[in-house]
Amino acid sequence: MPAVAHTWGMRCVVYDERSGRAEHVGCPEGGDGHAATLGRLKELAEGEFAWVHLDEPGEGDLEGLSERLGLHPLAVEDAVQAYQRPKRERYGDVLAVALKTLWYLRDGPEVETGDVMLFTGPHLVLSVRHGPADPTAEAARRLEEDPITLKFGPVAVLHAVLDTVVDSYSEAAVRVRTDLTQLECRVFAPARDDLTEAIYSLKREVVEFRDAVEPLVPVVQELTGPREGWPDEALPYFRDVADHIQRTDTEVHSLDELLNSALDAHLARMGTWQNDDMRRISAWAAILATPTLIAGVYGMNFAHMPELGWAFGYPLAITMMVVSAGLLYRAFRRNNWL
Incomplete structure (x- = not known):
C-alpha cells in the first residue's frame, strides 16, 4: 500500500x-x-x-x-x-x-x-x-x-x-x-x-x-x-x-x-443448588428438633414427673437425644439430603 x-x-x-x-x-x-x-x-x-x-x-x-x-x-x-x-x-x-x-x-x-x-x-x-x-x-x-x-x-x-x-x-x-x-x-x-x-x-x-x-x-x-x-x-x-x-x-x-x-x-443448576440448600436446612432442623423436644419436656420443672428422682434419668435423656439425632442423620445421609 x-x-x-x-x-x-x-x-x-x-x-x-x-x-x-x-x-x-x-x-x-x-x-x-x-x-x-x-x-x-x-x-x-x-x-x-x-x-x-x-x-x-x-x-x-x-x-x-x-x-x-x-x-x-x-x-x-x-x-x-x-x-x-x-x-x-x-x-x-x-x-x-x-x-x-x-x-x-x-x-x-x-x-x-x-x-x-x-x-x-x-x-x-x-x-x-x-x-x-x-x-x-x-x-x-x-x-x-x-x-x-x-x-x-x-x-x-x-x-x-x-x-x-x-x-x-x-x-x-x-x-x-x-x-x-x-x-x-x-x-x-x-x-x-x-x-x-x-x-x-x-x-x-x-x-x-x-x-x-x-x-x-x-x-x-x-x-x-x-x-x-x-x-x-x-x-x-x-x-x-x-x-x-x-x-x-x-x-x-x-x-x-x-x-x-x-x-x-x-x-x-442454581435452582438445584437452592433445593439442595433447602433440603440440608430442613434435615438439620429435623435433627435438632428431637433433642430440643426431649430437653424441652424435661425442662418443664413440674413437681410430679416420672424419673425425677431416678439416678439414671439424666444419662437416659442425653442418650435418647444422641441416638435420635444419629438415626435421623443416618436416614438423611442415605437419602442424599446431607
Missing part, C-alpha cells in the same frame, strides 16, 4: 486498471490538499479510477466530493451522521453500501462496532469511516497485493472492503466461540459461581454482533448477480464474500442459541 498522508482524515489513491499502478495523491495540511485532490479527480484518464477515503468527516468535507459523485443529499446526511443499518441504495450511477465494522476487544468479552459508507461511481469510490476500526487500510493493502482485481474498476474497491469487513466478522466469531466455550465449562463446573451477569454480558455482545451481520447478508446476496456496468469476472468474488457472510451469520445464530441454552442450564 502506498504511503498515505492525511488532511482532515483524508487519503486519495488513483489506480490504473490496466497496469495495476497505484498513485498516491498528496493531501498536505490545509485546504490546498482538498483542492489538489478535487483537481486530480477532474483529470482522470481513460482506464483510471480514484479511491477517496475520509475519516469521520463533517458536511463541509464532503461538499466538493459529493458534487463530483453527484450524491443525493440523503446520502451525504447518512455519510456524516453514521450509525446506519447495513443497507444498499442506488443514487443514479452511484451505488451506496453501508457496513458495520466490528472488532473484539482483547481486554474482555466486548464487541465494538463502527460504520463505513461506500459510494461507488463509474470512476470514483468514496469511503467514509466512523469509529476506531478502519478496514479500508487492509483493503488497500489487498488491492496492491492483487492488482489483477483492479481491472474490475471501482467494483474492486467495493469487493476489497466487503471482503475485509466479512473476514473481521469471522475472526470475531472465533473469539466469541472461545469465550462461550470457557463460559460453558464454568457453568458445569463443581464450583457454585453466579454466572448470570457474565452470560447476559456475552449475549448482549452477540446481539450487537448479529445486528451487524444479519442485515448485511441480503445486501451482499444482491451483489452476486449480473449488474449493468459490472464485469462478469467480478461476480465470483462477490459470491465468495456472500458465502463467507452466510457462514458467519449461521455461526452467530448458533452462538445466540448456545448462550440461551447455557443461561437455561445455569438457572436450572
Whole structure:
C-alpha cells in the first residue's frame, strides 16, 4: 500500500486498471490538499479510477466530493451522521453500501462496532469511516497485493472492503466461540459461581454482533448477480464474500442459541443448588428438633414427673437425644439430603 498522508482524515489513491499502478495523491495540511485532490479527480484518464477515503468527516468535507459523485443529499446526511443499518441504495450511477465494522476487544468479552459508507461511481469510490476500526487500510493493502482485481474498476474497491469487513466478522466469531466455550465449562463446573451477569454480558455482545451481520447478508446476496456496468469476472468474488457472510451469520445464530441454552442450564443448576440448600436446612432442623423436644419436656420443672428422682434419668435423656439425632442423620445421609 502506498504511503498515505492525511488532511482532515483524508487519503486519495488513483489506480490504473490496466497496469495495476497505484498513485498516491498528496493531501498536505490545509485546504490546498482538498483542492489538489478535487483537481486530480477532474483529470482522470481513460482506464483510471480514484479511491477517496475520509475519516469521520463533517458536511463541509464532503461538499466538493459529493458534487463530483453527484450524491443525493440523503446520502451525504447518512455519510456524516453514521450509525446506519447495513443497507444498499442506488443514487443514479452511484451505488451506496453501508457496513458495520466490528472488532473484539482483547481486554474482555466486548464487541465494538463502527460504520463505513461506500459510494461507488463509474470512476470514483468514496469511503467514509466512523469509529476506531478502519478496514479500508487492509483493503488497500489487498488491492496492491492483487492488482489483477483492479481491472474490475471501482467494483474492486467495493469487493476489497466487503471482503475485509466479512473476514473481521469471522475472526470475531472465533473469539466469541472461545469465550462461550470457557463460559460453558464454568457453568458445569463443581464450583457454585453466579454466572448470570457474565452470560447476559456475552449475549448482549452477540446481539450487537448479529445486528451487524444479519442485515448485511441480503445486501451482499444482491451483489452476486449480473449488474449493468459490472464485469462478469467480478461476480465470483462477490459470491465468495456472500458465502463467507452466510457462514458467519449461521455461526452467530448458533452462538445466540448456545448462550440461551447455557443461561437455561445455569438457572436450572442454581435452582438445584437452592433445593439442595433447602433440603440440608430442613434435615438439620429435623435433627435438632428431637433433642430440643426431649430437653424441652424435661425442662418443664413440674413437681410430679416420672424419673425425677431416678439416678439414671439424666444419662437416659442425653442418650435418647444422641441416638435420635444419629438415626435421623443416618436416614438423611442415605437419602442424599446431607
